[in-house]
Amino acid sequence: MQNNTEISGYTTIVNCNKISFRRGEKDILQDISWKIQQGQNWALLGANGSGKTTFLKIITGYEWPTSGTVSVLGNIYGRCDLREVRKMIGWVSFNISSNIPNNDTAIEIVVSGLEASMGLYREYSQDEYNRALSALNMLSAANFANQSYVTLSQGEQQKTLIARALVNKPKLLVLDEPCSGLDPAAKELFLKDIENLVSHHDAPGIIFVTHHIDEIREWITNVFIIKDGQKLADGHTGNVLSNEILSQAFNCNCKVLNDNNNYSLKIDKI
Numbered sequence: 001m002q003n004n005t006e007i008s009g010y011t012t013i014v015n016c017n018k019i020s021f022r023r024g025e026k027d028i029l030q031d032i033s034w035k036i037q038q039g040q041n042w043a044l045l046g047a048n049g050s051g052k053t054t055f056l057k058i059i060t061g062y063e064w065p066t067s068g069t070v071s072v073l074g075n076i077y078g079r080c081d082l083r084e085v086r087k088m089i090g091w092v093s094f095n096i097s098s099n100i101p102n103n104d105t106a107i108e109i110v111v112s113g114l115e116a117s118m119g120l121y122r123e124y125s126q127d128e129y130n131r132a133l134s135a136l137n138m139l140s141a142a143n144f145a146n147q148s149y150v151t152l153s154q155g156e157q158q159k160t161l162i163a164r165a166l167v168n169k170p171k172l173l174v175l176d177e178p179c180s181g182l183d184p185a186a187k188e189l190f191l192k193d194i195e196n197l198v199s200h201h202d203a204p205g206i207i208f209v210t211h212h213i214d215e216i217r218e219w220i221t222n223v224f225i226i227k228d229g230q231k232l233a234d235g236h237t238g239n240v241l242s243n244e245i246l247s248q249a250f251n252c253n254c255k256v257l258n259d260n261n262n263y264s265l266k267i268d269k270i
């Protein structure tokens with residue numbers, strides 16, 4: 001397997017080149033290229049059905065593009081062991097909650113991330129539990145380590161799943177709408193914890209999928225927008241979050257309000 005690719009002093013985390021994905025008669029993704037460099041954190045925006053989840057499935061190797069190439073950390077899909085690459089990717093989908101064994105505690109769920117399993121199928125060492133605890137600590141979540149998952153609040157459950165993804169020290173962390181279901185204060189606390197997480201020297205690059213641009217904070221360096229399966233725009237956050245681009249992305253007249261890099265969206269007319 002190849003090692004990380006160095007480009008201009010950066011490590012390229014994701015390199016998608018001209019990805020297309022067709023199912024039946026439908027072009028779900030067309031000719032999309034995306035490069036994510038180390039040190040960048042991206043928001044991925046797009047209307048419902050625009051192709052975000054499909055694109056993420058291709059990046060994480062769970063779907064295969066009809067044409068185009070994907071490489072993650074220098075590993076070219078089709079010429080590498082995908083199981084090994086997936087260990088470097090944390091994909092947090094909050095839908096997996098339904099697969100969680102009822103009585104597992106938060107720390108048991110986090111430690112099971114070491115085997116990418118749901119449920120404990122082997123004994124874990126004290127050292128492994130310590131790693132799980134430090135993953136919870138990174139999200140200020142160690143206080144509920146021994147509480148059973150089903151009794152946790154939604155925000156606490158979300159943090160548990162992210163800690164589970166972090167326990168293998170991924171290089172890429174994909175968060176699909178992590179703030180959905182959080183109350184306004186819980187959302188702020190949660191985003192603050194992610195901000196603390198990205199400040200760690202070995203923090204993974206993040207892809208943050210959201211429908212709410214007020215969740216795009218300063219640590220999100222770049223934004224990628226998909227429309228109808230095609231790239232509409234990508235680049236630095238401040239350049240991409242414009243009235244024109246977001247109006248096109250969401251098929252409405254909207255205004256981006258920017259108060260000191262705190263963004264919000266006002267819909268003028270539908």
Ligand SMILES: Nc1ncnc2c1ncn2[C@@H]1O[C@H](COP(=O)(O)OP(=O)(O)OP(=O)(O)O)[C@@H](O)[C@H]1O
Nearest residue numbers: 023024026028046047048049050051052053054055
């Ligand atoms: N296997 C498939 N077969 C046929 N159509 C599919 C398949 N997978 C996805 N689609 C379609 O592709 C389009 C993109 O779906 P996708 O789930 O990627 O959108 P999304 O941007 O994640 O939307 P949302 O914001 O609602 O989560 C949708 O129209 C969906 O119905």
Ligand SMILES: [Mg+2]
Nearest residue numbers: 049052053054
């Ligand atoms: Mg989706």
